[in-house]
Amino acid sequence: MTAPALAPGLLVAAPKSGSGKTTVTLGLQRALARRGLTVRGLKSGPDYIDPAFHAAATGASAANLDSFAMPPALLDGLAAEAAAGADLVVAEGSMGLFDGVGHTPGRTGASADVAARLGWPVVLVLDVSGQAQSAAAVALGCARFDARITVAGVILNKVASERHRRLVTEGMERIGLPVFGALSKAAGLILPERHLGLVQAGETADLAARLDALADAVADAVDLDAVVAAAQPTRAAAPAHPVLPLPPPGGRIAIARDAAFSFVYPHVEAGWRAAGASLHPFSPLADEAPDETCDALWLPGGYPELHAGRLAAAVRFRAGVRRFAETRPVHGECGGYMVLGETLEDEAGVVHPMLGLLPVATSYARRRLHLGYRVATLLADTPLGPAGAVLTGHEFHYASVTSPSPEPREAFATVTDATGAVLGPTGHRRGSVTGTFFHAIARG
Structure with missing residues (x-):
């Protein structure tokens, strides 16, 4: 029996936490789903909250991928399951793109491990507040730091003005990285938070309206066709036998x-x-x-x-x-x-x-x-x-x-x-x- 073809995917990541990758990810997922694509969301790292937002944004189940805590076969199986039932996988990184632990190659928990293992290009979200052309130096460092991954392009966040956007874009042109879009500082892409992260999806008032507002802002500011074109086939082979993460405590x-x-x-x-x-x-x-x-x-x-x-x-x-x-x-x-x-x-x-x-x-x-x-x-x-x-x-x-x-x-x-x-x-x-x-x- 022929295995189902796996959808292409990409990873939305950032050089550091607080850059806006969650709101950009949700906006992309929702905007692309509204176009009629079957989008699946996945979250790199041990986050219990974001997958519920991914599921709400896409209308499909979401899951975590973790290169430190999961055996490779389990990670592959989860990615393959998501990609087999989708047109596109839009995954979200955690913390900074290369932030991980330990010294085992490919098993550090860093988002870069997931992108490298699954063959997904990275869409880098850059908070450019307080800088202009210097943002390109940060992007260039991310593009060159790890030869296993490809940074396909950037989405600029917290852009103060048209002049600011132009100056940052000139820096990106100098290093040859496409700018997929630029979100204004005034866009106000914010979801409510508390001490462990976002207020849970089930508790967020008017969640559908909030997600649609994110999708509107991203669709207006980002070249969605370019983002979709940047995705690459998912490299994940479903294991011959399903990997059970944990034994069920009962029937x-x-x-x-x-x-x-x-x-x-x-x-x-x-x-x-x-x-x-x-x-x-x-x-x-x-x-x-x-x-x-x-x-x-x-x-x-x-x-x-x-x-x-x-x-x-x-x-x-x-x-x-x-x-x-x-x-x-x-x-x-x-x-x-x-x-x-x-x-x-x-x-x-x-x-x-x-x-x-x-x-x-x-x-x-x-x-x-x-x-x-x-x-x-x-x-x-x-x-x-x-x-x-x-x-x-x-x-x-x-x-x-x-x-x-x-x-x-x-x-x-x-x-x-x-x-x-x-x-x-x-x-x-x-x-x-x-x-x-x-x-x-x-x-x-």
Whole structure:
């Protein structure tokens, strides 16, 4: 049987965070979808929020690609699945184009790794505020820094005037890079944000109207035909056998899903379904209990620190989870881990009782950024695998643990960072309940 042809793709990236690549990506995706193209969005890196915006902009499912945390076969399979059902893949980078970790070529987590592996040209978004021809030096550095990739052209962002646009464009002409478009500083391409990134797609008021406004601005300022023409065929071979990112914790999985619990990687849920599991969402904020017919319970990350009072008052939710945990596995990631703990201190310093199923107390009032890849070795049999299994994941939160660190006998796993530095035991396990601050991405 002949494999389906794979659509061409490109990667929208930038030299640094805050350049506008997310809003430009969403504008491109929406504008091209409105032209009648089947567009698929993919996000490089461990971002739980942007794929939901990609899905809203394109009307099709989106996923993450991660060259550090994912085995190459899994990354290829996700890219091939997206490209097989599309006319064009418009992927988005994370941080700066070359920002990664470790020293294994092609496995650093940098967006450039994804572009190189899949053969996608880079469309570079440049925030040109405060500079003119000097922007070309930045673009030239990006074009020459890594011989594996091709920078197809640039989209200028935050252009102050027609004269400013002309001066920047003259610099690009000097180095031979096409300018696909220039977005005015006055365009106001902004989506609301909070402490972990964009306000989630499901919480963004008038999301469709906002996406259409982004598409209008990009269509008016960018040569969409040139962007489409720059895309190149996706180089990804779907593996002979599907790669399961993580084992499903059960056959019927109750999963919390609302504004407090929403950080689940799309590829993880898709992998569970492909393995035959079914997912049964419920809303703790609506004081719903998990489905009693399920055989596993998953509390994802999210923003429980913004809803701690409501969660503490959710009587049916609290009783239902405690009853579930008496006989079946319950796992919490990041925000879910915090809710499984004893208490959660909110930003105002008010301490709220949580489920009390794990001996951990957390505080959002005592904020400190925790960020980075994690390589975890499980210390006991858990819903994510047997003792000794290795998982790759990512940690990104501001909450601090105010209770003592777990003893190895009660910890969920031992972890290292991306460099191999030992970080010690992390998370907790008590009976059938487990939890950790890191979000699992794939088996190691």
